[in-house]
Amino acid sequence: MPPGAQEVADRLGPLAARPHIAAALQTLGEPGSAQAIPTPAAVIDLAAFDRNVAQMAARAAQAGLALRPHAKSHKCAALARRQLAAGAVGVCCAKLAEAEALAAEGIGRILVTSPVAGSLNAARAAHLAATLPDFRIAIDHPDAAAELAAAARTPIQVIIDVDVGLSRTGVHDAAQAAAVARAVLAQPALRLLGVQGYGGNWQHMEGANARASAVAAGMETLLAAIAAIRAAGGTVDVVTGGGTGTFAADAAQGVLNEVQPGSYAFMDREYREALGSDPEGAYEQAATIVSTVISANHPRWVTVDAGLKAFSTEGPMPVPLSPRFAGCAYRFFGDEHGLLMRPEAAVARGERVAFAPGHIDPTLDRYDVFHLVEDDVLVDIVRVEARGASQ
Numbered sequence: 425m426p427p428g429a430q431e432v433a434d435r436l437g438p439l440a441a442r443p444h445i446a447a448a449l450q451t452l453g454e455p456g457s458a459q460a461i462p463t464p465a466a467v468i469d470l471a472a473f474d475r476n477v478a479q480m481a482a483r484a485a486q487a488g489l490a491l492r493p494h495a496k497s498h499k500c501a502a503l504a505r506r507q508l509a510a511g512a513v514g515v516c517c518a519k520l521a522e523a524e525a526l527a528a529e530g531i532g533r534i535l536v537t538s539p540v541a542g543s544l545n546a547a548r549a550a551h552l553a554a555t556l557p558d559f560r561i562a563i564d565h566p567d568a569a570a571e572l573a574a575a576a577r578t579p580i581q582v583i584i585d586v587d588v589g590l591s592r593t594g595v596h597d598a599a600q601a602a603a604v605a606r607a608v609l610a611q612p613a614l615r616l617l618g619v620q621g622y623g624g625n626w627q628h629m630e631g632a633n634a635r636a637s638a639v640a641a642g643m644e645t646l647l648a649a650i651a652a653i654r655a656a657g658g659t660v661d662v663v664t665g666g667g668t669g670t671f672a673a674d675a676a677q678g679v680l681n682e683v684q685p686g687s688y689a690f691m692d693r694e695y696r697e698a699l700g701s702d703p704e705g706a707y708e709q710a711a712t713i714v715s716t717v718i719s720a721n722h723p724r725w726v727t728v729d730a731g732l733k734a735f736s737t738e739g740p741m742p743v744p745l746s747p748r749f750a751g752c753a754y755r756f757f758g759d760e761h762g763l764l765m766r767p768e769a770a771v772a773r774g775e776r777v778a779f780a781p782g783h784i785d786p787t788l789d790r791y792d793v794f795h796l797v798e799d800d801v802l803v804d805i806v807r808v809e810a811r812g813a814s815q
């Protein structure tokens with residue numbers, strides 16, 4: 425049963441009073457209501473999202489991998505709950521603030537995948553560890569073990585982050601892995617669960633073979649770190665990592681026992697272009713940014729209300745999905761506007777155009793709410809609780 429407008433308004437709190445959200449709420453559940461959502465809007469096709477979530481859950485189960493989807497893609501408790509209900513063992517968060525926002529909504533099984541620094545952040549991690557049923561955090565330096573232990577009120581579960589090729593965070597080699605393991609083992613307040621090896625630079629490599637070779641090389645580094653941690657007396661039960669693009673290679677390599685994909689639930693142009701018809705790319709475009717043609721006077725193009733503030737800008741250009749605009753190129757036209765080349769057929773002011781964004785995570789982070797639709801019906805509006813929570 426879809427929720428009623430009052431229930432949704434109660435959940436949205438002060439956001440429900442914003443006129444554009446209140447207007448959408450008035451149409452909730454009505455046929456055609458998806459076509460009346462004020463734009464630009466982040467619209468999730470719920471059936472497609474659920475099929476993506478079910479497909480990844482089935483593939484992970486078949487490969488014997490625990491699935492811990494990365495919530496940085498959506499930052500939304502309602503969507504995290506659907507992933508957990510479909511079999512995920514927990515979620516990942518990129519930052520403490522993201523974890524705090526989702527924890528406040530009742531998400532209790534969280535791995536923070538980025539190391540943090542400083543005693544204030546250690547205290548925040550300690551608070552999450554003391555209040556959540558299952559909180560874990562990645563660390564990559566012996567000092568982090570000391571900081572966390574000093575803040576701990578209850579045992580804190582840690583995962584040693586290993587640099588498997590991205591060189592963003594993580595211990596750089598087996599000797600550093602052993603040093604962090606020794607620092608963790610010296611602290612009775614910490615529990616060493618295992619390792620993380622995330623190759624972000626492999627995810628969008630074109631060609632399944634290229635991704636498989638990169639994963640194979642990176643897993644050698646991870647295996648060396650695991651051996652060093654074990655030699656230092658540490659246990660390594662959890663081996664977590666991976667993303668949407670490397671799922672097949674991760675499963676084939678058999679080193680990870682937990683995977684952290686995020687984008688698969690929505691998809692974007694960057695992944696579509698890299699993965700083509702590879703099985704890793706067999707997910708539907710479940711999230712779109714819907715815009716409206718607000719000016720149609722120019723002979724060669726029309727102007728839509730979605731510009732630099734509606735989409736992330738570092739990936740491929742957004743692509744219109746509405747069949748009427750098939751093949752029409754989009755360009756950013758300033759902060760608030762986009763230029764869309766005209767199709768052959770006439771375009772009316774007020775026409776709506778759905779776009780597949782270039783890069784999904786930073787695009788969805790621009791929206792306070794997601795509009796959930798089934799066919800042409802708006803069935804729910806949910807808060808993006810961790811929007812902007814990158815602290």
Ligand SMILES: Cc1ncc(COP(=O)(O)O)c(C=O)c1O
Pocket residue numbers: 494496497516537622624627665666667668669684685686687688
């Ligand atoms: C540590 C970590 N794990 C997993 C992911 C998920 O990757 P994807 O969205 O490509 O599936 C990310 C994304 O940036 C990440 O940083």
